[in-house]
Amino acid sequence: MFPIRDHNPSGRTPYVTYALILANVGIFVSYWGLFSNPRALNAFFADYALIPALVTQGDGVTGLLTSMFLHGGLTHLAGNMLFLFIFGDNIEDEMGHVRYLGFYLACGLIAGLAQVVSGPLSPVPTVGASGAIAGVMGGYLLLYPRARVDIFIFLIVFFKILPIPAWLLLAVWFGLQIYGGFGARAGDGGVAYWAHAGGFIAGLALTVPAWLRKGGPAYWRRTDGHPPHPAGQYDSARTHIPRTGRRK
Template sequence: MFPIRDHNPSGRVPYMTYALMAANIGIFLSMLPISGDERALAQFYYDWALLPRRVMEGDGYSALLTSQFLHGGLLHLAGNMLFLWIFGDNVEDKMGHAPFLGFYLITGALSGYAHVLADSTSFIPTVGASGAIAGVMGAYLLLFPKAQVDILFFVRIIPIPAWIMLMVWFAMQFIGGIGATPATGGVAYWAHSGGFVAGLLLAVPLWLSLGGPAFWRATAGHPPHPPARYGMPKVKRK
């Protein structure tokens, strides 16, 4: 179950979402010259990636921010940027450009700290924007629970309400965190879960300013504008 787009057009150009995507892609490309040098990579990750044990020892707090812009491979980067592109524009539309940037960085830092607390003795570098993007997804769940999201399910594209896709995703992260083995590499499940919860909670003041339950009643959980419509191209046989 992989999301490919939503039916929730933004009311204004999401400059900050595009800027964050450009920053992540640009930093990834800047790392390519050292990608084959293990010693240089190890030093780079020590300087900029999140190292839980180092943070617990009172050092390396800046990595709660810098690690959000690093990625461990092309697929890691592509997956994160796809999720940011799908969900970021609508949250930015409601928050405004500068508040959205602050929200993104704060949820990313909180997600990183959740990972530190869950795996406090690990010295394995942790990188990626997925904790911050999980926060964006949490806010999206609160603001647009019934927006339609197209998912790729095996070989079919199926539209489903955002709340189903997002809650299934969150459940997968939570279950993965319970079953994960401490101090091993892989997915930082608790960073994802922590970021999602942080984003949901930090979006509550915005939701209340929009009317809270009255906002839901007015929109029935749908976007407050006509949904985007997509269709498959028609092809004539000859």
């Protein structure tokens, strides 16, 4: 189950979101050849990934920033860019291009610090834009909790596109990060759950001023949690799968 689009069109071209996607893809392509050489890849990550143990010692602080633009594989990159593409345009539309870029980077830095705090002695490199993107998702939850998001459900031979409210998708996602964070052992490799959770909370907190300027709770009452403009319409009820007749 994963989101494929929202019904919340933006009012301006999200240049920063597009630029961030291009930057992440371009940087990934630049070191793609290292994946065939694990030793070289590990050396590259040692220089540019976030390594909590080094930060705790006072070294490798630049990894808090550079790690945001690195990914551990094609699936990792594609998943992150999909989430950024779906949720980033509306936050950029709300905040403006420059503020949105600062917001994105701040969420990523806070997410990295959360990962360091969760495992200060971990020597495992952490890479990915997901902490910053989690902040974008946190801001989206505060501003547009009932915006519709289409999710793609795939169960072996069954698949369907189903629209659900954003708050449900994002709350489930956040709950899974908290569950995974408490279930994972500090220092283990895998998903950086606390970076995700930290970025999400940071995004919520940093979006509060924009939410208050709109009226805070009064804004929710006016819009009932929906975007303040007409929602985009898609034919998500049908999958257009041809039916086959029963053979006699």
